[in-house]
Amino acid sequence: MPRKKPKLAVWKFTSCDGCQLSLLYLDDELVELAECVEIAYFPEASRRRLPGPYDISLVEGSVSLPEHLEEVQRVRRLSRVLIAFGTCATSGGIQALRNFTDVGDYARLVYERPELIPVLAESTPISQHVPVDLELQGCPPHRGQVVAAVAACLHGAPPPRTPASVCLECKRAGHICVLVSRGLPCLGPVTQAGCGALCPGCHRPCYGCFGPKETPKTSSLARWFRERLGAKEAELVRAFRLFYANAPAFRLESEAHEEPPRPG
Amino acid sequence: MRGRSPALTLTLEGLQALLAELRRQGYSLLGPSLVQGDFGHREIRGVADLPRGVGMEQEAGTFRLVFREDAELFGYPVGQPSWKPVFFPPSRLVWQAVRSAGGWEISLPREDLPPVALLGVRPCDLAAMEVLDRVFLRGPYVERSYQARREAAFIVAVNCTRPGGTCFCASLGTGPRAREGFDLALTEMVTGEGHWFLVETGSDAGRALLETVPHRQATAAEVEAASRALAAAAGRMGRHLEMVGLKEHLYENYEHRHWAEVAGRCLTCGNCAMVCPTCFCHHLEDSLNLRGDRASRRRVQDVCFTVAHSYIHGGSVRPTPWSRYRQWLTHKLATWQEQFGCLGCVGCGRCITWCPVGIDLTAEVAALRRGETPPAKRE
Structure with a gap:
């Protein structure tokens, strides 16, 4: 009787989706990934959505909308291991340029009815809101690092780290x-x-x-x-x-x- | 047998014949080459592949190629790459393992490398090979992969007649003339008599190879001309390092205020150690596939400038940048002597040129020599 496969979820906050795409670009390893884990929630890849909790959550994107404040708490509650991956999730992303100015100025400049654009004043990393188990930096992170991080979770190996230059x-x-x-x-x-x-x-x-x-x-x-x-x-x-x-x-x-x- | 023989003279055609013979004998010939404006060591076929009239302007944190009108093939000192990667690859598979029903099956990689011939090894880089030999071959444990690569190599050294702005081999006695460790050593001369090379043989293999190509005994005037060119080069070093009493001074000045001053500039990026021809630090990197049935371990070149390098249980021993720079410099110039009986520095100047913010080992040593050593002269 085979062991039940660990459940993987892939979440998106404010981001360009490039990190998720780098998962889809795994090619052969994507097949291997699908063999090793139950891809339970990955809306960018599949309409099938299995309910939580999830063993591993990969989180892309930054917290930048009011509803994100609740959502990020929910993702944390549903996840045994939470991996923030990519520039947005680990720092706030390019959209964090708003943190240096008044985001309302942009909204008024770009949109006819800026009051319909409810955004937070700052774009912030996941770790600013909930405890994160591992951060993978990069825009996008190297796909090898993502695979190594999942493999580490599955087999109890040390996670990949490249903090030097x-x-x-x-x-x-x-x-x-x-x-x-x-x-x-x-x-x-x-x-x-x-x-x-x-x-x-x-x-x-x-x-x-x-x-x-x-x-x-x-x-x-x-x-x-x-x-x-x-x-x-x-x-x-x-x-x-x-x-x-x-x-x-x-x-x-x-x-x-x-x-x-x-x-x- | 290694040792000097009377000097011989080789023409440009003779050099071409020599390189062709090396390749005919099955050597993979590595030499200087220029690709898309990057100077490095690559596989070459012969003299025609060598950059001609190329020079190098080097200062702390700055390197520029210059293109002259002359025909010199070796009219420059050293570029960024040393020959270290030939013997000590930056990433090398140590073992791999496959899980089967019976457990893990571990295998070692096969390393059937063709013998390499290195053309254009400078005296400082020859000295660096001798340093690495002490580290990998002469201690209680022999590094087999290094040994295999090193013993298979044929070395054609080239003496330096045009030292660079960051060179200081003359201070350490490692150049500009190669004294040992080569099979053949050339001094390139472009004179009224034409383009020729004074050749010294340093091994039986070198002598045997030379016998296969046209050459003749050097005249006294030719030997004299080459010696003069090398003596002049020794006087044109861009940098100087005073070694007298340096080890003791460094040991007595671990808390010198200048260490903190350097730390204000040091990026701890590790470039100095990466380009150093003698730095041999590395770490082991394990990887596992998703299924958990294939594992491998690689040896990866590393530097003492990372926090992880000095990590032991509970934390890093050298958490601050200044303690890491101090470790590197003190190791190169002082503690290396206790460890390996030689300096860890050969005066090539790469750490000075290739530091992104121009930190200059010779200048930092000069600054460290000024002042301090209080408490009653520390005996």
């Missing part, structure tokens, strides 16, 4: 440093690994889409960009205020380069 993956891959040899403002030295140094491998600077690494010394890198690469303050604000704008390290760095508000 992108530079380690970049050098292992044999890429020549685009910052040093081409003078490009690469965020790799302060960004968490996991992507496999995708952009530097194509002669593009890292945009920090995997978020701050452990002990990120953003001030030193920003100083180098300004003094040696000629970056303007406004460019430094934009460099750090992108995918992980709301992560504390990047948030503080971008704010440090903002013009002080004009008096009056």
